[in-house]
Amino acid sequence: MPHEGCDFKQEQFQHWLDRVRDTHDAVRFTVGHRLHGDWERAEAVSIEVIVRMLTKPKVFRYQGLPYSGRIGSVAESILAAPATDTPPELPDWLTLTSYLEQMSPQLRPVLVGAFVDGLDDEHISAEVGLPTAIVLTMRKEVEKYLAQSADAGT
Numbered sequence: 001m002p003h004e005g006c007d008f009k010q011e012q013f014q015h016w017l018d019r020v021r022d023t024h025d026a027v028r029f030t031v032g033h034r035l036h037g038d039w040e041r042a043e044a045v046s047i048e049v050i051v052r053m054l055t056k057p058k059v060f061r062y063q064g065l066p067y068s069g070r071i072g073s074v075a076e077s078i079l080a081a082p083a084t085d086t087p088p089e090l091p092d093w094l095t096l097t098s099y100l101e102q103m104s105p106q107l108r109p110v111l112v113g114a115f116v117d118g119l120d121d122e123h124i125s126a127e128v129g130l131p132t133a134i135v136l137t138m139r140k141e142v143e144k145y146l147a148q149s150a151d152a153g154t
Contacts, residue, residue, distance in 0.1 A: 009109035009127070012065065016116055017100060024050050024093065027075055034079075047090050049074045054146040057115035099152035103145060110138040111146075113119040 005115050021029060024046045032042035050072050053059050092100065103111070113124035125132040 009112045012112045013108040073099045095153035
């Protein structure tokens with residue numbers, strides 16, 4: 001049976017989702033102004049930034065300037081890439097956020113522990129009351145789930 005700390009991790013998961021949403025909004029706003037009001041392109045860039053960040057979820061450990069720097073680096077690489085006739089096929093923002101919200105409640109404490117708090121599997125195991133081997137498997141499931149976010153809704 002999971003420990004009471006899991007309720008706290010569920011709350012932290014909601015905070016993580018808020019941070020993802022805030023990141024999307026900030027990137028969209030900044031890029032939209034940089035592109036002189038091309039809000040459609042700004043939306044596409046902001047979604048691509050989030051999808052790329054989800055493939056490297058350890059980025060969510062960072063705060064302040066290191067976090068902003070990583071976001072800026074991802075956004076710059078997207079903006080600097082040569083234009084193509086076929087932009088990447090990514091979900092729209094509502095589909096992507098819905099996908100993230102649908103993450104299994106059992107996996108959420110592992111996401112928070114591993115990728116927000118930076119805990120190792122043994123510490124997460126102690127917090128959620130599961131064997132370390134199971135937590136390791138769950139962490140890999142979280143990584144896979146987040147990496148598949150680009151395919152949400154397909």
